[in-house]
Amino acid sequence: MICPKCGTDNPDDTLFCENCDWRMDMPFRAAKKRNVNALASAVLICGVLSIFLAFLTAFAGIALGAVGLLIGGYAINAVRIVKPDNEKILVVAAAAGLLLSMVGFILGFAYI
Ligand SMILES: [Zn+2]
Numbered sequence: 001m002i003c004p005k006c007g008t009d010n011p012d013d014t015l016f017c018e019n020c021d022w023r024m025d026m027p028f029r030a031a032k033k034r035n036v037n038a039l040a041s042a043v044l045i046c047g048v049l050s051i052f053l054a055f056l057t058a059f060a061g062i063a064l065g066a067v068g069l070l071i072g073g074y075a076i077n078a079v080r081i082v083k084p085d086n087e088k089i090l091v092v093a094a095a096a097g098l099l100l101s102m103v104g105f106i107l108g109f110a111y112i
Helices: 030-056 058-082 087-110
Strands: none
Touching: 030 058, 030 087, 058 087
């Protein structure tokens, strides 16, 4: 039985791939992988921008910080479910974005 994610040939009765732990009965969609890359990047960008914007326009910093916080939690869960090859990097990027968004959010309130 060929793993739909990594292509490793596993014994026919295996439920999880011996190489990548993918569930053998779940189809792997490469498109989803690209989505989590974009999602984690978006969280990181939101976080960085929210801090910059907090200094310029407090409300923009708060708004973008809130967006970063919302999609940050979703992004970390999505990365863990999809399990891409660069899972660790994406989780770190999303977590950093989440943290930066929180800082931008708080800074925005401090500058009102
Ligand atoms: Zn596999």
